[in-house]
Amino acid sequence: MIAEDSVAKEALKALDEAILRKKHFLLVHPNYQEEIDYLVKDIAKVRQQLLFDSFQHMIAGKIIHEGELLFGSAAVFQK
Amino acid sequence: MKSQEIVKMLRETGPQTGWQLLEQTHMEALPLWQLCRQTPEVRFECIGKRFVRLDRAVEGYARLSPSIRREFLTYTILGLESQTAAIDTKALQLRQEIRKISQAKRDLAREAMADIVESLPEWESMRNKSALSSPEILPMTWLTPYHALRSVPAKWFEARISTSW
Numbered sequence: 495m496i497a498e499d500s501v502a503k504e505a506l507k508a509l510d511e512a513i514l515r516k517k518h519f520l521l522v523h524p525n526y527q528e529e530i531d532y533l534v535k536d537i538a539k540v541r542q543q544l545l546f547d548s549f550q551h552m553i554a555g556k557i558i559h560e561g562e563l564l565f566g567s568a569a570v571f572q573k
Numbered sequence: 574m575k576s577q578e579i580v581k582m583l584r585e586t587g588p589q590t591g592w593q594l595l596e597q598t599h600m601e602a603l604p605l606w607q608l609c610r611q612t613p614e615v616r617f618e619c620i621g622k623r624f625v626r627l628d629r630a631v632e633g634y635a636r637l638s639p640s641i642r643r644e645f646l647t648y649t650i651l652g653l654e655s656q657t658a659a660i661d662t663k664a665l666q667l668r669q670e671i672r673k674i675s676q677a678k679r680d681l682a683r684e685a686m687a688d689i690v691e692s693l694p695e696w697e698s699m700r701n702k703s704a705l706s707s708p709e710i711l712p713m714t715w716l717t718p719y720h721a722l723r724s725v726p727a728k729w730f731e732a733r734i735s736t737s738w
Contacts, residue, residue, distance in 0.1 A: 495686075505693075512689045520685065528681060549634065553627050564679070565686040 495534045496558075498570055510534040537573060574598055576612040580653065583615065588652030588660045590667070591645040606645045616657070618650040618664045621671075 495513070497506055513532055520526045543554035563571045582597060583589065589597070595605055609615045626638040639648065650667065652660040 508693055509689065512693055513686075516685050516689055520681070526681070528678065530682060530685065549627070549629050552634065556627055565683050565690075 495532060495566075496540055496570065497534070497536050499536050499538050501536065506534050506536070537570075574600060574608065576608060576614075579608060579612055580614050583651065583653050583656070588618075588650050588656055588663045590647065590663075591649050591651065592647065594651055595646060602642050602646055606641065609645075609651055614653050616652055616654050616660060618652070618660050619644060619648055620650070620664050620668050621648050 495509065513530070513534070517530045517532070520528045520530060540554075540558060543551045543558070546552055546555050579594075579598070582594070586593075586597070591602070591606070594609075595602060598605060600608070609617070621644075623637045623639070623644075625635050627634050628636045648667075650660050650664045652663075
């Protein structure tokens with residue numbers, strides 16, 4: 495999940511915790527047993543990762559490049 | 574097991590995925606793949622594509638995915654040259670099944686994100702400030718190296734540990 499830099503860190507933290515709870519629910523619920531892989535980050539971090547200057551940044555850059563819009567702002571996604 | 578036994582099996586059962594053939598023959602995957610490859614009568618119909626994955630353990634960091642083993646077991650229909658129509662039908666069914674699973678995963682992920690945002694009043698108001706992007710969720714088409722959702726019980730897609738991104 496990528497958010498604009500203007501979003502408060504506390505809000506991102508609350509979102510992260512909510513996604514984690516949902517992840518746990520979907521993983522253990524017998525009707526789902528699905529796992530969401532996710533990370534919450536802001537655009538500043540994305541910019542760093544797109545420098546493509548380390549293996550971890552390469553992984554991140556590749557995933558961001560290949561990601562598709564799932565939910566939320568198309569405008570932020572286009573950035 | 575010999576080539577002719579594979580041919581006989583496919584003649585009797587019709588086209589099979591690598592997994593189905595594995596279960597019938599009780600062979601290990603790679604010897605079975607090798608045997609099928611060495612049997613001229615056996616036709617391979619692979620569905621989907623190969624993708625580059627970044628892997629620190631590989632020189633140059635790049636490797637193709639899926640592996641030969643997984644492609645053979647999960648995404649390959651094996652049949653005889655005389656079973657072309659049946660192979661095509663089974664390949665189509667497999668593609669449709671994979672597409673259906675992918676869509677179900679996407680829908681679940683989208684619904685989960687919507688539920689989460691609704692549960693956070695401060696986020697509802699900021700909805701347009703964020704983009705929840707998912708790497709394509711396609712164990713089904715192995716289109717992307719990372720999936721936002723992994724199906725735990727489904728044997729189509731081997732569980733994969735995601736590195737931090």
